Amino acid sequence: MDHKKIMEFEEKCIQEHPPACNATCPVHVDVRSMLAEIKAGRFTEAFHIYRKSVPLPGIISHICDQPCRSACKRGGAGDAIAIAALEKACVQQMSIPLPKTTPSPRKPERVVIVGGGLRGLTAAHDLAKKGYSVTLFEAGSTLGESLSKNFAAVLPSQVIAEDLAIFDQLGVAIQLNTTVDKDISLAALSQDYDAVFLSTLPSEQQDQLTIDPITLSTEQKGVFAAGSPDKERAASPIGAVAEGRRAAISIDRYLQGVSLTAARENEGSFKTRLFTSIIGVEPLPVVPLGHNRSFYGQEEAMQEAARCIQCQCLECVKVCQYLTHFKGYPKKYIRQINHNLKMIKGRHEANTLINSCSLCGLCQEVCPEGLHLGELCGLARQEMVTKGKMPPSAHDFPIRDMEFSNGEQCVLTRHQPGHTVSNYLFFPGCQLSASAPNHVERAYAYVTEQLSGGVGLMLRCCGAPAEWSGRTEVFDGELQQIKAQWEEMGRPRLILACSTCGQMFKKHLPEMKTISLWELYDQYGLPEVAGAERPARVAVHDACTSRQEEDLQERVRKILRELGCQIDELPTSRDKTECCGYGGLMQFANHGLADDVMKRRINQSPADYVAYCAICRDNFAGKGKRTYHLLDLIYGEANPVAPARRGPGYSQRRENRVRLKNKLLKELWGEKTVLAENSFATIKLWIAEDVQEVMEHRLILVEDIQKVIEHAERTGKKLFNHESGHYLAYYQPVSVTYWVEYQPENEGFRIYNTYSHRMEIPHGDE
Amino acid sequence: MSQGKGQGAEKVIECMKCGIVMELGNVEVTYLNSKFPIQLPKCPQCGLVYIPEELATGKMLEVEKALEDK
DSSP states (O other): OOHHHHHHHHHHOOTTSOOHHHHHSTTOOOHHHHHHHHHTTOHHHHHHHHHHHOSSHHHHHHHOOOHHHHHOGGGGSBSOOOHHHHHHHHHHHOOSOOOOOOOOSOOSOEEEEEOOSHHHHHHHHHHHHTTOEEEEEOSSSSTTHHHHHHTTTTOOHHHHHHHHTHHHHTTOEEEOSOOBTTTBOHHHHHHHSSEEEESSOOHHHHTTOOOOTTTOBOSSTTEEEOOOHHHHHHSOHHHHHHHHHHHHHHHHHHHHTOOSSTTOTTSSOOOOOOOOOOTTOOOBOOOOOOTTOSSOOHHHHHHHHHTOOOOOOOHHHHHOHHHHHTTSOHHHHHHHHHHHHHOOSSOOTTHHHHHHOOOOOHHHHHOTTOOOHHHHHHHHHHHHHHTTOSOHHHHHHHHHHHHHHTSTTTOEEEOOTTOSSOSEEEEOOHHHHHHOHHHHHHHHHHHHHHOOSOEEEEESOOSHHHHHTTOHHHHHHHHHHHHHHHHHTTSOEEEESOHHHHHHHHHHOTTSOEEEHHHHHHHHOOOOOTTOBOOSEEEEEOOGGGTTOHHHHHHHHHHHHHTTOEEEEOSSOGGGOOOOSOGGGHHHHOHHHHHHHHHHHHTTOSSEEEESSHHHHHHHHHTTOOEEEHHHHHTTBOOSSSOOOOOOOHHHHHHHHHHHHHHHHHHHHOOOOOOOOOGGGGOOEEEOHHHHHHHHHHTOOHHHHHHHHHHHHHHOOOEEETTTTEEEEEEOSSSSEEEEEEEEETTEEEEEEEEEESSBOTTTTO | OOOGGGTTGGGGEEETTTTEEOEEEEEEEEETTEEEEEEEEEOTTTOOBOOOHHHHHTHHHHHHHHHHTO
16 A cells, blocks of 8 residues: 555544643643653652653743643633642652753854843753753843742742752853843854854844744844843743743754754644543542642642543544454554555564454544544455455455355346336345345335336345455456346346445445335335334444435434334444444454454443344344344334344355245246255254354354265265264365264264364365 | 374274274375474374364464464
8 A cells, every 4th residue: 555545544543642731832741641640649750751841840830821721621621730730749749859960972062042031041951951062141140030030929049049050960151240242242152152042132133133933043144042031021931941942953953954944843832633522521620729838739739630631532442342452543553554564574463453343434433533444444455355465264254155145046136027127126135135034025025016117136245245355356246247237127226225235336336326125115104014013112223334324324213213113322323333243344354353342232222222234133133132123123023022033143044045036036936946956965964052153153054064074974084083972074165174073863964063274184175 | 283182182083984093193284385294193094184173273273373464
């Protein structure tokens, strides 16, 4: 995948963007981490985080005007966090003496800073730390004089003295009682030093120099300058620190001969893209400062810091089991996927990540930036298939199931009996045919009764499994067959009972006009059913492939209301609905995760569920949740007191499709099909329920077992276990080798166990 | 690849085709162009092998997955 495309996805995930407090702070204190440390009582660690961004922590914590606080999200649920007070608490609660600051290795360049205010002190600090030889000119008779004057009420002289000791450690030469223009000229300074920073611009210079607001450079080479002394007093103290830092960055770049302007967007205050929801955050007031004190004690500080909601986005992760399962967030996943696609040798660790997504698009719906991770997973799968890097086991079974659905035994395309043209074409989909073939019969009877001009029938799979598995060519092949038959039928309007078919056709065969079966029931009226069984209350589970189909969702609800059902809405429904675990073939690529997805969904409401996708229904019912298909309700077969009715297993699903075709052919078209039955198909099996469970879990079909026994009995190639008294045989009909443990019983065979592997045994199939 | 719990199983497994009790023997299983020599209960005459369930669903599955991710 091209790098630009990956970057587009990555750029959309905002989880790693800084919280609002951090972005708003002009020197970007990592407030979130600092507060987490305070909350845990680790004041020294918190202090170190603070000092990383703030050059004179004692001074700044006393005078900071905390622009961060107005940006604090906590303000939307109670009071904003008292950040400055907590910073002060950090400085006060430090349990160890401040370690000495040592500058980087000495650099030869000499820098002079004019002015000992916050700008000058910050610039001197930063540049000295980088190893430059720094001289600072202070107009007063002591360093810090302007600070004690400007902040007399809040800044104890001891705090100033303690903080300013750092300049000794850094070896900054302080020249007191020195004013530029009075004691020394700017021209002389420029000659003596490699760079000059006029941190407060003398009035004489104000008209002569133009200052670039981004770099603070002036038209004089090597001379950098900030605003007037009045400006510093009026402006924000932390803003002044940020300006000093800006000057230091510029001077360092200037002395190193690199670009002054590159990548400076995020210096100073900026607006973060990070989104943080405060829905569900309990409002809490600010913790008051202790009695008669202007600061927090340890306990109070910990309590106040505990109010921090530790801003992050994770909107998608909150609603998606898949995103939760891999313990990260999209940006991280996108990097892993990118790495996975690019690497040639070594273990492709993100294969499971890529193949586990349901592709359902819920992430896009809830993402403030509209990131659709499923889209990337889909593209990644296509690339893996193209490069031959798709793990064969991931989608093998559902693809074979699709091939079966679209094989001669199951497919059927016919005009309505007695018609030679079709105005409509009923396309029930492979899963309704597999899960509830009787519903297909009834629905077909209903639509042929209601609609004139001929309603044809097409039994087959829309190809979704191929699309989901990244097999673009196979999918296109399926679509072309559907399209060709549809054209042969005279381009009738398709009647769809499955929203996945709907989604596939809308996207890939937009020329085919479609209408949902539910719209027809709504429009032509519900059938009268005698002795109908229906629950009084249901929760609607919208299929994930109907996410964008608002009209469809509404029709379903309308039908339910007409049937007399009260509707509970699940916490996530309609455009925010969740997948049942089948979408994107998750169920096959990551069985455990799909289980979790189903459990999560069925626990969202105690009400019985109604689904309008056969797979959603079967998945939930399989987990013990009473779930009806909408057709169960329409035809009054929704018993609200019976236990959840499990759907048929994989083998039965195949059989149902075959029987449906034959039954309809016989009953509606009067055609008798003689199916070429395979020799193995007549082998009778006795399979206990627990073994059937094993078969479902291991994706082993009745027909696979029949093939093994047929082969073993025909060739005599079988083993006998003297301990269990059972026969054992293996056979490899496809890419999988199946093992069966069995015993002859009543003209057939009793199956005790079955398992499979993909590793090939030499001559295993002879 | 170790055959784990299958150890000793050969003593009770008989090849019905040849009527002989199986013995541990060398077998080369393959997957995705990789070969793995393993010791498995094997019919000394016709070469029919026995892969116990624990091996198929345990270590073997692990190796299959690892190869698929290579």
